Amino acid sequence: MKKMLAAAVSRVLSRASQKPASRVQVAACNYSNDATFEIKKCDLHRLEEGPPNTTVLTREEGLKYYRMMQTVRRMELKADQLYKQKFIRGFCHLCDGQEACCVGLEAGINPTDHVITSYRAHGLSYTRGVPVRGILAELTGRKGGCAKGKGGSMHMYGKNFYGGNGIVGAQVPLGAGIALACKYKGKDEICLTLYGDGAANQGQLFEAYNMAALWKLPCVFICENNRYGMGTSAERAAANTEYYKRSSFIPGLRVDGMDVLCVREAVKFAAAYCRSGKGPILMELQTYRYHGHSMSDPGISYRSREEIQEVRSKNDPIKLLKDRIVNSKLASVEELKEIDAEVRKEIEDATQFATSDPEPPLEELGHHIYSSNTPFEVRGANQWIKYKSIS
Known part of the structure; x- marks a missing residue:
């Protein structure tokens, strides 16, 4: 009797140990190909309709965006470390917290389109195709940098990417000029011209708005509103903080810049508007930077640590995308962890190159x-x- 009972228990335990493994194996292979998500409605100015309120994310897209956002995040954290170790000197402006902006913008345009931005350029340099080792080596002033070690943090360039510009707001009329070239050459191309909320008060922006509207240039003027200029909140620096309404003759839209899908759909809409020959459009991305304005700014003298932590816990762009991917069964937590490990290795390999490559002679x-x-x-x-x- 005891032997029979023991045998029965053994069979039950054997089946129990096999079933969970079987379920895990099935679940690991049973990914969804795509999922539909609701996204925040954009605020509109002089527009009757805007981007859609729902969008489809494929498994391939989700994994791609996640990898890119994690790469930008870890690259910026590594740049912070290298700066403190004195491998990086001079100016350095980090964009961690704003990953949904650069990744979402690139996802909504064509590789043949054009992008120009301010000195907070590392993320856009990467999404435009500059490899991590080229960015970190440029930061450390090495020959293998994307500008051969001569540009540093503020002056990075790539194919159809025009920097990285050090003078506040000066890239905006340049962006209008690039859009003029697109129209002049008759190509179906547009230019994304990015600037910050601090630069939005520069007079040259409004001159560029005027010319772009007169000549109906295919230019998307994009304000990355991360709520603070150089140590000053937007409310203290601007009489009107609705940056998407800054022009009475150019339409605009305000976008959740912490949601990569919202940014993607908004820039798709803006790009289609410009390509149709209607002229320029304004876009405001509401985002947040975790670091200070630059490396000399601790970032906590004009805002509290609690505020930064609240954004990290409730509105982090990478966490938002990760939750969507996992909850919709586009990928598993384990698969995303594998991506994290691969990204860490890529950053470490790039760091080794950036600290050992020779300086230009x-x-x-x-x-x-x-x-x-x-x-x-x-x-x-x-x-x-x-x-x-x-x-």
Whole structure:
């Protein structure tokens, strides 16, 4: 009797140990191909209709966006560490917290479209196609940087990406010029021109608005409103903080910049508007930066630690996307953890390169002054030393 009872118990335990494993295996393979999500409705200015309130996210898109956002987040955290270790010198402006903006914008345009931005450029450099090692090596001033170590944090460039500009707001009329080139050449291309809420008060923006509207340029003017300029809240610096309404003759929309899907759909809408020949459009992305304005700004003298922590806990763009992916069965937590590990390795490998690659030699100081020219002598600070400019 005891032997029979023991055998029965053994069979039950054996089945019990096998069933969960079987369920896990089935669940791991039974991913959804796509899922539909509701997104926050955009506020509109001089528009009868705006982007849709629902959107479809495929499994492939979800994993791609997650990887890109995690890469930008960890790249910026590594840049913070390298700066404190004095591998990075000079100006450095980080964009962690704003990952949904750069990833969502790239997801809504074509690779042949054009992007220009301010000095907070690392995330957009990456989403435009500059590899992590090229960005980190540029930050450390190495020869393998995306601007050969000469640009640093504020001056990064890539294909159809025009920086990284150091003067507040100066990239906006340049963006209008790029849009003019798109129209002049007759190509079905647009230019995304980004600036911050602090730069939104610069006079040259309104000159660019005027010209873009007169000539119906395919330009999307995008204000990344992260709520604070250089240590000053938007409310203290601007009489009108509704940045999407800043022009009485250009339509605008205000977007949840912490939701990558909301940003994607909004820029798709704006891009279609510009491509149709209607002229420019304004977009305000409501976002948040976790670090201070720059590395010299601790970021807590004009806002509280509690405020930053509340945004992290309730409205973090990566966490929002992760919850959507997992809850809709587009991927498992374990799969996302594998991506996290791969991203960490990529960042560490890029860091090794950025701290060991040689600095550009002195004789290359005058190179690349012009894109296409025969070599010519460049006078340096010391009149007895001559450099050659080589394209």
